[in-house]
Amino acid sequence: MAVPRGMFIALEGIDGSGTSTQTRLLAARLRAQGLRVLETCEPSRGPIGRMIRERLSTRSAPIEPAALALLFAADRLEHVAREIEPALADGVIVISDRYVLSSLVYQSLECDGPWVAEINRHARWPDLCVLVSLPFQAAVSRVAARQGEKERFDAPELQRRLAAGYQRALEAQRPGPIAAVDGSLSVEAVTDAIASLCADAGLTPR
Numbered sequence: 692m693a694v695p696r697g698m699f700i701a702l703e704g705i706d707g708s709g710t711s712t713q714t715r716l717l718a719a720r721l722r723a724q725g726l727r728v729l730e731t732c733e734p735s736r737g738p739i740g741r742m743i744r745e746r747l748s749t750r751s752a753p754i755e756p757a758a759l760a761l762l763f764a765a766d767r768l769e770h771v772a773r774e775i776e777p778a779l780a781d782g783v784i785v786i787s788d789r790y791v792l793s794s795l796v797y798q799s800l801e802c803d804g805p806w807v808a809e810i811n812r813h814a815r816w817p818d819l820c821v822l823v824s825l826p827f828q829a830a831v832s833r834v835a836a837r838q839g840e841k842e843r844f845d846a847p848e849l850q851r852r853l854a855a856g857y858q859r860a861l862e863a864q865r866p867g868p869i870a871a872v873d874g875s876l877s878v879e880a881v882t883d884a885i886a887s888l889c890a891d892a893g894l895t896p897r
């Protein structure tokens with residue numbers, strides 16, 4: 692009997708919007724419904740993803756933006772080929788904390804947008820792309836309250852431009868369908884909203 696294909700869900704948003712928390716909570720919720728779930732992220736946990744995280748730290752020397760864009764695209768192709776596609780083929784639900792829309796929004800700040808799209812041409816659009824939308828001021832306060840090391844994209848002015856970039860993609864519904872949830876709701880309400888989008892996409896009963 693053919694195994695039904697899984698579903699590929701990507702959560703997107705500016706730093707501090709809650710994509711990591713929501714990835715974890717959505718995965719737990721779907722597992723509780725008896726579904727098999729792979730929780731993953733970009734930059735990935737593979738060698739290229741680890742290299743990217745090292746270079747994103749504000750302690751390391753700045754990296755040339757076009758080189759960084761190529762690393763993100765390379766990491767993504769590896770991630771899709773080695774983890775995401777095999778899991779989907781096995782009927783597993785894949786939830787990725789960030790995916791290709793991150794590159795289109797973040798890397799287009801410093802690189803030519805059509806070129807960023809071109810180098811990501813082989814990264815298929817997810818079945819469900821969810822933008823966790825949050826005013827950038829709220830996201831910046833959340834990030835400021837966090838312990839730990841700062842990353843290169845944490846600066847408030849950058850976050851404002853990134854929020855605008857996500858908003859433009861949402862309004863244009865490009866390069867693929869994008870659904871949005873209000874990230875300023877309670878953590879649980881945001882998970883409810885994302886789970887409801889999954890149900891609308893045919894994943895689970897409401």
Ligand code: TYD
Binds near residue numbers: 706711732733734844
């Ligand atoms: P993030 O998942 O937010 O890291 P952390 O869990 O440590 O907060 O991702 C790290 C940074 O990388 C974040 O600022 C967004 C950025 N990024 C890009 O610029 N392009 C990309 O394609 C991806 C996936 C992430």
